[in-house]
Structures are given as C-alpha cells and as structure tokens.
Amino acid sequence: MSPTDHDQDKLLGYAYGELSSPEAKSLEAHLKNCPQCSRALEDIRKVRRTMAQLPTVPAPEAGLDSLLAYAQQAARRAQAGPAAHSHLWKWVLLPSTGVLAMVLLIVVTARVAEETNLSRLRSVAAPKVAPSSSPLPQAEPSVASEIAPAAKAVESPKEKETAAKAERKPSAKMLILKAAPQAPRPSARAAAVAEHPEDFAQPASKDESGAQAGRARQKSAVAPQSAVASQESRGVAAASAPAFLGGPPDALDREIARTQDTLRTRTLASQERAGLLNHLCELLYAANRSSEADSTCDQVIRDFPGSAAADSARQLKEKNQRAPAR
Amino acid sequence: MKTEKRRHRTPVFNYIFRFTGDRARAEDILQETWLKVVRSAQDYEPKARFTTWLYTLARNQCVDRARREKLRQADSLDAPRPAFASQGDNRTPADFLVDPSPVPDQAAHNLRIRPLLEQALLSLPEEQREVFLLREYSGQSFREIAEVTGVSENTAKSRMRYALEALRRQLEQLGVEGDWAEDERTVTG
Numbered sequence: 001m002s003p004t005d006h007d008q009d010k011l012l013g014y015a016y017g018e019l020s021s022p023e024a025k026s027l028e029a030h031l032k033n034c035p036q037c038s039r040a041l042e043d044i045r046k047v048r049r050t051m052a053q054l055p056t057v058p059a060p061e062a063g064l065d066s067l068l069a070y071a072q073q074a075a076r077r078a079q080a081g082p083a084a085h086s087h088l089w090k091w092v093l094l095p096s097t098g099v100l101a102m103v104l105l106i107v108v109t110a111r112v113a114e115e116t117n118l119s120r121l122r123s124v125a126a127p128k129v130a131p132s133s134s135p136l137p138q139a140e141p142s143v144a145s146e147i148a149p150a151a152k153a154v155e156s157p158k159e160k161e162t163a164a165k166a167e168r169k170p171s172a173k174m175l176i177l178k179a180a181p182q183a184p185r186p187s188a189r190a191a192a193v194a195e196h197p198e199d200f201a202q203p204a205s206k207d208e209s210g211a212q213a214g215r216a217r218q219k220s221a222v223a224p225q226s227a228v229a230s231q232e233s234r235g236v237a238a239a240s241a242p243a244f245l246g247g248p249p250d251a252l253d254r255e256i257a258r259t260q261d262t263l264r265t266r267t268l269a270s271q272e273r274a275g276l277l278n279h280l281c282e283l284l285y286a287a288n289r290s291s292e293a294d295s296t297c298d299q300v301i302r303d304f305p306g307s308a309a310a311d312s313a314r315q316l317k318e319k320n321q322r323a324p325a326r
Numbered sequence: 327m328k329t330e331k332r333r334h335r336t337p338v339f340n341y342i343f344r345f346t347g348d349r350a351r352a353e354d355i356l357q358e359t360w361l362k363v364v365r366s367a368q369d370y371e372p373k374a375r376f377t378t379w380l381y382t383l384a385r386n387q388c389v390d391r392a393r394r395e396k397l398r399q400a401d402s403l404d405a406p407r408p409a410f411a412s413q414g415d416n417r418t419p420a421d422f423l424v425d426p427s428p429v430p431d432q433a434a435h436n437l438r439i440r441p442l443l444e445q446a447l448l449s450l451p452e453e454q455r456e457v458f459l460l461r462e463y464s465g466q467s468f469r470e471i472a473e474v475t476g477v478s479e480n481t482a483k484s485r486m487r488y489a490l491e492a493l494r495r496q497l498e499q500l501g502v503e504g505d506w507a508e509d510e511r512t513v514t515g
Contacts, residue, residue, distance in 0.1 A: 005484070005487075008487050009480070009483045009484075009487075012468075012483055012486060012487060012490075013468075013483075016461065016467075016468075018467060018468060043490070043491075043494055044490055046494070047490050047493045047494050047497065048462065048490075050439075050443065050493075050497055050502060051443055051446075051447070051458075051462060051493065052462075053436050053439065053440070053443060054344070054440065054443050054444065054447070054463075055436075055440070056336060056340055056463075057336075057339065057340050057343050057349075058336065059335045059336045059338075059339035059340075059356065060339070060353050060356065275432050276432070278431070278432065279431070279432040279433065282431065282432075282433065312431075
C-alpha cells in the first residue's frame with residue numbers, strides 16, 4: 001500500500017525540515033516499520049540530491065543596487081508619511097552631539113600629548129640628575145650596558161619573531177618567483193643547521209632567548225617551504241577543480257558551503273558521501289584551505305578504507321601535501 | 327544593507343533564470359521585477375516578509391511574460407536547448423547520454439549532467455516548476471510558496487509532490503540517478 005497524500009505531505013515536510021519536533025519523531029518511528037514510506041522518502045531525497053547539482057548562476061550587476069536603494073527609500077518615506085517633520089529635533093540633537101564628541105576628542109588628545117611630553121622630559125632629565133651622586137656615575141654606564149643587552153635579550157624573542165615573520169614574507173615571495181616543483185624538503189633543515197649550527201649543537205641552554213631565537217630562525221627557514229608547497233597545492237588543486245577555475249571566489253565559497261551543508265544535513269548513500277567528500281576536498285584545496293582539505297581527505301581515507309574514493313583522497317592529499325614544518 | 331541586496335539579487339535571478347530557461351529573457355524579467363519593486367514600494371506592507379513580496383513580484387513577472395511570449399515547454403531530447411544554443415553549442419542532451427569516456431571526478435560529472443538537469447526542470451509544468459524552484463533553490467517554506475503563488479499550502483505541497491515524481495521519472499529516463507556505481511561512474515540506461 002503506497003503512502004497516502006497526507007503521508008506524502010508529512011514526508012515532504014520531513015524532507016524539508018518543516019515538521020515540528022514531535023511530528024518528526026513520530027514520523028521517524030513510523031518510517032522504521034514502513035518500507036513504502038521509507039522508499040518514498042528516499043526517492044524525494046534522491047531527486048533533491050541530483051537537482052542540487054545545478055549551480056547558482058551569478059546575477060547581472062548593472063543598475064540593480066541603485067534601483068533597490070531607491071525602492072527601500074521610497075518604502076521608508078511612504079511608511080514615515082506626514083510624521084516625517086517631527087524628526088526635525090534630530091537635526092538639532094545629532095549635530096550638537098557630534099560637535100560635543102569632537103570637542104571631547106580634542107581635549108583628550110591634547111591631554112595625552114601633554115602627558116607624553118612630560119614623561120619624555122622626565123626621562124631626559126633623569127640622567128642629568130644622576131651624575132651628581134658619586135658611586136652611580138661610574139656604575140651606571142656598566143649597568144646601562146648590562147641593562148641594554150638584557151633588555152635586548154628580553155625583547156629579542158619578540159623582535160626575532162617579528163623579524164622572522166617579516167623575513168617569511170619576502171623570502172616566501174622570492175621563493176614563489178623562483179619556485180621549483182621538486183623543492184627537496186630536507187635541505188631546508190640542512191640549510192638552517194648550516195646557517196646556525198650553534199642553535200642545533202647546544203643542549204637545553206640557560207639562555208632561553210637564544211634557544212627561542214634558534215627556534216624562530218628554524219621556523220623562518222622552514223616557512224618558505226610552506227609557501228612553495230602551498231603554491232604547489234594551489235596549482236594542483238586548481239588543476240583538479242576545473243569547474244571553478246577563473247570563477248569568482250564567491251562561487252567557490254558558496255559551492256564549499258553548499259557541499260558541506262549537504263554532507264551535514266542529508267542522508268547519503270555511502271558511495272555518494274565518499275564522492276562528495278572528495279569533491280569537498282578538491283574545492284578546499286582550490287580555495288587554498290589546505291588544513292581543512294587535509295582533514296576532509298583523512299576522513300575519506302578513514303571512513304571508506306580500501307575504496308576507490310579513499311585512493312583518490314590519498315592521491316589528492318599527497319599532491320597537495322605541505323612540507324613538514326616541525 | 328548592501329549585503330541584503332546581494333542576498334536577494336542572486337536567488338531571485340536564479341529563480342527567474344531556472345523558470346524561463348533563457349538567460350537573456352531572465353535578465354529582462356529581473357530588470358522589470360526591480361522596476362516593479364521600485365514602483366510598488368509604497369504598497370509593501372511591513373508585516374509581510376520582504377522575500378515573500380519580492381518573489382511574488384518576480385513570479386508574476388515570469389508568468390505574465392510566459393503568457394505573452396508563450397514560452398516553450400521542454401522539447402524532445404533531440405531538440406537543441408536554448409541555453410546551449412545561445413552559447414554556440416549545438417549538442418543535444420541525448421549526446422551526453424552516450425558519452426563513453428570515464429568520469430574522472432565529480433566536477434566533470436556535474437558538467438556533464440547539468441544540461442540534463444536543466445532539461446528535466448524545464449519539462450515540468452509551470453506551476454510545478456515554480457513551486458520546486460521556490461522550495462529547493464530559494465528556500466521558501468511551503469506556507470510562503472502558497473502566498474507567493476496564490477494557492478493553499480496543501481496545493482503547494484501537492485504540486486511539489488508531482489514535481490518531485492515527474493523529476494524522478496525524467497531523471498531516470500535521462501539516465502541521471504545521482505548515485506555512484508562501484509567504479510564511480512553514474513548509473514546509465
């Protein structure tokens with residue numbers, strides 16, 4: 001006996017998430033014992049899955065923004081009607097509030113500037129005061145000279161990190177310009193060792209800042225590889241996602257969001273789920289979201305071991321794999 | 327506000343485009359819809375959802391245009407599709423059914439079946455097609471669809487059921503199942 005129209009409407013509501021929670025639970029209980037309704041629901045889902053593959057088409061741009069702005073303005077005017085003039089008081093209050101805010105800002109800025117000048121004057125004046133006391137003048141230069149490197153040492157990890165970050169960008173750019181597809185990965189570490197053997201030769205050192213500097217340098221040596229690898233992954237992923245090449249980034253993001261939504265909300269056959277996950281993986285690599293892409297590929301490999309989808313995911317991942325920056 | 331404009335523009339255009347099956351026509355109808363929005367702004371009642379009102383205007387424009395130009399329903403499989411014809415491609419949907427090459431990945435598969443899906447959609451009667459488009463691609467609830475199309479909610483659901491059944495049969499006939507076979511090819515024939 002096939003589901004009645006009423007049952008079909010409930011199945012429709014369920015498939016589109018329009019049933020209330022108690023209704024949905026009741027239907028789920030029914031579905032467990034009714035193969036006809038289960039089949040009917042699966043038919044609905046199958047059609048939806050298939051038709052969901054129709055892409056979103058970009059709308060033409062010209063003139064619509066201004067038209068809609070005009071429409072919304074007209075609608076607001078129509079709603080406001082004759083009462084519009086009663087808002088006149090806003091024309092008095094708002095400007096005066098603005099003026100007051102400006103005055104406050106000027107006063108605060110002046111005060112801050114004044115205090116900054118004062119503190120500068122104080123710090124300039126202090127060394128002039130110090131030479132008058134006898135032990136200090138002699139001690140001070142050496143104390144100062146000891147303080148300076150310590151201060152430098154304290155700051156150096158941050159400075160070094162900033163420098164490392166700054167280094168990363170230009171060196172990444174240089175490497176992108178010269179990028180060779182087969183950049184040998186171990187050589188970055190070898191280069192770092194050659195450049196700073198002292199960092200690698202020292203055991204757990206008392207000089208924390210030196211060790212941190214070594215790590216920062218190591219990171220900066222390894223980081224360019226990430227740039228090369230991400231360049232490779234962009235190239236490979238772009239080659240494997242031809243449907244989105246040259247399209248607007250919005251379309252790629254939308255497709256990613258839609259695929260993720262499908263995976264999250266719909267009941268899929270195992271093969272289809274695997275295929276969709278692979279598709280998502282490709283899209284994520286194309287969008288340069290490598291870590292998410294890696295996780296997605298791992299999921300396929302883990303959930304569908306030995307399948308063609310798992311092989312495909314493994315190959316995708318290998319092609320797009322980053323250098324081990326450890 | 328700008329985000330909201332963008333948010334409505336693309337879904338409305340997609341609704342019109344998928345309803346008419348022709349991009350040039352859809353662009354015209356979209357422009358007419360926006361003009362209608364501008365002129366009817368004072369008639370908009372804040373208690374109604376903006377999207378419901380917007381889709382009502384768009385839908386009416388589509389229906390009026392279809393009546394005026396007597397838009398063609400889906401032809402036989404051997405007739406060239408308007409969308410493809412305008413892009414200089416004279417292949418018919420039937421050509422895609424007998425493609426012997428393996429499907430390397432899902433993106434290529436999507437490209438192949440897209441014209442078949444468009445064909446299947448255009449094969450639906452207008453009243454079923456509009457309900458399917460509003461529910462499936464515009465995210466309107468059945469209650470909102472009923473408002474837009476001027477029918478009861480039960481009628482809207484009924485049309486949706488017929489649309490889904492018709493699509494299921496059409497997709498079966500075209501060999502587009504949406505499930506992957508063991509070797510990741512689509513099931514054909």
